Amino acid sequence: xxxxxxxxxxxxxxxxxxxxxxxxxxxxxxxxxxxxxxxxxxxxxxxxxxxxxxxxxxxxxxxxxxxxxxxxxxxxxxxxxxxxxxxxxxxxxxxxxxxxxxxxxxxxxxxxxxxxxxxxxxxxxxxxxxxxxxxxxxxxxxxxxxxxxxxxxxxxxxxxxxxxxxxxxxxxxxxxxxxxxxxxxxxxxxxxxxxxxxxxxxxxxxxxxxxxxxxxxxxxxxxxxxxxxxxxxxxxxxxxxxxxxxxxxxxxxxxxxxxxxxxxxxxxxxxxxxxxxxxxxxxxxxxxxxxxxxxxxxxxxxxxxxxxxx
Ligand code: CP
Numbered sequence: 001x002x003x004x005x006x007x008x009x010x011x012x013x014x015x016x017x018x019x020x021x022x023x024x025x026x027x028x029x030x031x032x033x034x035x036x037x038x039x040x041x042x043x044x045x046x047x048x049x050x051x052x053x054x055x056x057x058x059x060x061x062x063x064x065x066x067x068x069x070x071x072x073x074x075x076x077x078x079x080x081x082x083x084x085x086x087x088x089x090x091x092x093x094x095x096x097x098x099x100x101x102x103x104x105x106x107x108x109x110x111x112x113x114x115x116x117x118x119x120x121x122x123x124x125x126x127x128x129x130x131x132x133x134x135x136x137x138x139x140x141x142x143x144x145x146x147x148x149x150x151x152x153x154x155x156x157x158x159x160x161x162x163x164x165x166x167x168x169x170x171x172x173x174x175x176x177x178x179x180x181x182x183x184x185x186x187x188x189x190x191x192x193x194x195x196x197x198x199x200x201x202x203x204x205x206x207x208x209x210x211x212x213x214x215x216x217x218x219x220x221x222x223x224x225x226x227x228x229x230x231x232x233x234x235x236x237x238x239x240x241x242x243x244x245x246x247x248x249x250x251x252x253x254x255x256x257x258x259x260x261x262x263x264x265x266x267x268x269x270x271x272x273x274x275x276x277x278x279x280x281x282x283x284x285x286x287x288x289x290x291x292x293x294x295x296x297x298x299x300x301x302x303x304x305x306x307x308x309x310x
Contacts (some may be wrong), residue, residue, distance in 0.1 A: 003301035007119035010135035011176040030293035043072035050076040066295035125302040140173035155182035163222035
């Protein structure tokens with residue numbers, strides 16, 4: 001059976017069965033990265049273009065590694081080194097990239113809407129690597145993969161997502177995905193960092209972290225997105241950290257077996273302390289490792305691979 005989607009714009013458009021297909025297939029793609037020769041010929045002859053109009057370490061590198069491990073050709077362009085700096089529109093840039101016949105464009109863009117428009121306009125596969133506050137679907141998939149790998153199941157898990165929910169595409173994608181697979185989500189933030197209409201998202205919302213800490217199976221800390229914060233959402237970082245930061249004392253109150261996650265990049269000392277980030281409960285680097293395998297799966301499926309779950 002072929003994967004039914006040309007593009008991946010958001011988790012909102014996937015069914016729970018499709019999410020589980022991706023997670024199940026990722027297990028075999030992860031095995032490739034453990035081999036001495038980390039390369040298979042699966043996507044030989046395919047071309048993947050990475051267009052990053054916002055900074056990225058994990059997403060960009062892992063997409064590039066994922067494509068290379070499947071033998072696809074890759075090339076990357078960022079805003080600063082492109083004609084974007086000379087005033088070319090992203091739509092013109094994308095049409096020009098398309099003229100060079102890529103099979104897939106992976107794109108990160110600072111505003112929502114554009115990635116969907118490109119998917120409707122261009123014949124190649126478009127994968128959203130994060131668009132504004134909208135979605136970061138591959139991050140949520142690697143997060144769900146990591147939770148299931150560590151805790152054995154997603155169904156019935158209590159996942160607390162803590163911090164700057166207002167500006168977080170990671171929170172939005174995880175909420176869509178976790179609800180579909182039967183997990184319970186609690187969003188924890190000061191009122192000023194909760195989006196308008198959050199009460200319609202179908203999740204629990206809390207403004208105090210301490211009561212949630214011993215209840216959650218997963219505590220996912222979010223970065224305070226200083227580059228998107230132009231107003232005073234909280235008095236200062238020290239106060240934010242006191243009420244909403246994950247620190248040693250809070251880690252000691254976590255449920256047995258519960259894990260700490262963070263999509264990165266971390267603001268150590270703001271939303272998470274050094275000892276919490278590096279504690280035995282932290283699976284933050286497992287998330288990064290799994291990011292390569294999840295993206296291998298998505299490139300494979302988006303470029304015409306068969307849905308094949310052993
Ligand atoms: N998690 C994440 O998107 O990290 P990067 O911004 O480094 O890609």
